[in-house]
Amino acid sequence: MSLPKVALALGLLGALGTAPARAQQQGIHQQSTEYEAPTDPLVVQKLDKWRDQKFGLILHWGLYAVPGIIESWSICSEDWIERDSTIAYEDYKKRYWGYSQVFNPVKFNPEQWASVAKQAGMRYLVFTTKHHDGFNMFDTKQSDFKITNGPFKNDPRANVAKYVFDAFRKQNFMIGAYFSKPDWHSQDFWWSKYATPNRNVNYDIKKYPWRWKHYQDFTYNQLSELMHDYGTMDILWLDGGWVRPRETVNAEVRAWGAPIPEFSQDVNMPRIAAMARQAQPGLLMVDRTVHGPYENYQTPEQKVPDQPLANPWESCLTLANNWGYVPNDVYKSPTKIIHSLVEVVAKGGSLLLGVGPRPDGTLDQEAVTRLLAIGKWLDMNGAAIYNTRATPRFRDGATYFTQGKQGTRYAIACLPENQPTPTTLTWTGNLPRKGSKLTLLQTGKAVPWTRQGDQVRLTLPATLAKQAGAYPALAFAFVAE
Known part of the structure; x- marks a missing residue:
């Protein structure tokens, strides 16, 4: 090397x-x-x-x-x-x-x-x-x-x-x-x-x-x-x-x-x-x-x-x-x-x-x-991460997107180091299908989300914010439009 x-x-x-x-x-x-x-x-x-x-x-x-x-x-x-x-x-x-x-x-x-x-x-x-x-x-x-x-x-x-x-x-x-x-x-x-x-x-x-x-x-x-x-x-x-x-x-x-x-x-x-x-x-x-x-x-x-x-x-x-x-x-x-x-x-x-x-x-x-x-x-x-490929719109700010071979879309929000986990997250583009479930991989549970125009807004579990820096990034799975 x-x-x-x-x-x-x-x-x-x-x-x-x-x-x-x-x-x-x-x-x-x-x-x-x-x-x-x-x-x-x-x-x-x-x-x-x-x-x-x-x-x-x-x-x-x-x-x-x-x-x-x-x-x-x-x-x-x-x-x-x-x-x-x-x-x-x-x-x-x-x-x-x-x-x-x-x-x-x-x-x-x-x-x-x-x-x-x-x-x-x-x-x-x-x-x-x-x-x-x-x-x-x-x-x-x-x-x-x-x-x-x-x-x-x-x-x-x-x-x-x-x-x-x-x-x-x-x-x-x-x-x-x-x-x-x-x-x-x-x-x-x-x-x-x-x-x-x-x-x-x-x-x-x-x-x-x-x-x-x-x-x-x-x-x-x-x-x-x-x-x-x-x-x-x-x-x-x-x-x-x-x-x-x-x-x-x-x-x-x-x-x-x-x-x-x-x-x-x-x-x-x-x-x-x-x-x-x-x-x-x-x-x-x-x-x-x-x-x-x-x-x-x-x-x-x-x-x-x-x-x-x-x-x-x-x-x-x-x-x-x-x-x-x-x-x-x-x-x-x-x-x-x-x-x-x-x-x-x-x-x-x-x-x-x-x-x-x-x-x-x-x-x-x-x-x-x-x-x-x-x-x-x-x-x-x-x-x-594994078995994924790039999506046409790969990034919005600190949130990155991948797609599995079976079509599942993933959003991965990179969080600031040693900072409390936020209670909400937003990204633009890569929109979930209307009425579909959006799952937080860290817990395996669905999180509430809303859409306004081209922006998605997520409400995260309050328990995630208890320990600063515990989560380098949060990943979400969903079916995209």
């Missing part, structure tokens, strides 16, 4: 300074503006199933959890990244690679992660099998730089990706494998013959095509392992959108501000997709930001689009400020996440929420507490 919305921050056990404000967008993947719908019937079917899930979990876990810093980016030499000026860059990279010899998650408990995610109301998983730093969280045969080659190697669960996928599969999650197309540890991507000036391949592919062919095969072979040896997969979630065919680099990509080389960094997606879908029929491919047949849904990062999108999409947001675990990180409130979920779903998307496990393999208790609070709200109000 890319940079959190706040700047680089949190530096290497105090060694990194705070990045300048302009760095805030440098690592973030902007969404594609073009979309090509899939035609494979199995992919179309799975995409519709995925759109029903609405709420997913992305787990960033790797070497960066050991010092508790931003994922991977500190080893990239671009001018928006700050490091301790007393440490030479090559020495810093060696120190970072060295975390592989101390990463020992002795409390690794994927069943607990899956249980918390289930209670949070999440329904699909994306797990980082490898981030840009090239450290593999699965037992790949293509590299020795992996979790099964360090102090955790003798643990019966050393092949952590396998056990993460199994644990979430047992909780009926759709399963997604995150995989970084760039691999900064590979000699076929960052060749030690040359300096590593930025996130791209550090040699001229036109001059050394054989080396890039090695890298294409390396990528293909690793993905083949994931597609063949780790159970049923629903999503292949490919990050690192700057690694792409040269012909797909358009004005939109140039606007990111990332350096763009004069050669193509094509990993041969047609070959990868053919292999992956033969192993996993109907697999959703998410080649992020590379518009075309291998980006089955779009992935705006650390933002919610201003308007509904007609294409399948998910907003990738973090529960705290960072994708991975960072000590003393600042978590968003359950109410804020619930409001984001409501807005995303009303605009036709899904929410993929980022949480970073600690280096010992546990989830931070503060994250767990917030996730369970979100799940408590979804237990009562999930009908307005």
Whole structure:
């Protein structure tokens, strides 16, 4: 994944300074503006199933959890990244690679992660099998730089990706494998013959095509392992959108501000997709930001689009400020996440929420507490979220609207945080059918309502107002005109 919305921050056990404000967008993947719908019937079917899930979990876990810093980016030499000026860059990279010899998650408990995610109301998983730093969280045969080659190697669960996928599969999650197309540890991507000036391949592919062919095969072979040896997969979630065919680099990509080389960094997606879908029929491919047949849904990062999108999409947001675990990180409130979920779903998307496990393999208790609070709200109000689609008029002020596949309309009123629940609510548009019942999902009971022109006015039970902030949002079901 890319940079959190706040700047680089949190530096290497105090060694990194705070990045300048302009760095805030440098690592973030902007969404594609073009979309090509899939035609494979199995992919179309799975995409519709995925759109029903609405709420997913992305787990960033790797070497960066050991010092508790931003994922991977500190080893990239671009001018928006700050490091301790007393440490030479090559020495810093060696120190970072060295975390592989101390990463020992002795409390690794994927069943607990899956249980918390289930209670949070999440329904699909994306797990980082490898981030840009090239450290593999699965037992790949293509590299020795992996979790099964360090102090955790003798643990019966050393092949952590396998056990993460199994644990979430047992909780009926759709399963997604995150995989970084760039691999900064590979000699076929960052060749030690040359300096590593930025996130791209550090040699001229036109001059050394054989080396890039090695890298294409390396990528293909690793993905083949994931597609063949780790159970049923629903999503292949490919990050690192700057690694792409040269012909797909358009004005939109140039606007990111990332350096763009004069050669193509094509990993041969047609070959990868053919292999992956033969192993996993109907697999959703998410080649992020590379518009075309291998980006089955779009992935705006650390933002919610201003308007509904007609294409399948998910907003990738973090529960705290960072994708991975960072000590003393600042978590968003359950109410804020619930409001984001409501807005995303009303605009036709899904929410993929980022949480970073600690280096010992546990989830931070503060994250767990917030996730369970979100799940408590979804237990009562999930009908307005799951299996819904956007309505033509998706919003009126702080009230959002969704529609179930059987035609039930939902109004979800997002309430101010830590404020008493109001005794009345109004919205304009999305009118209930005259004489019909309007049900408050929180209680399962009908509430009185009246209509004046294009406005609906509800009278809420006085008991709701007794505890300020108890209800992040109130959802209502009705039959629309």
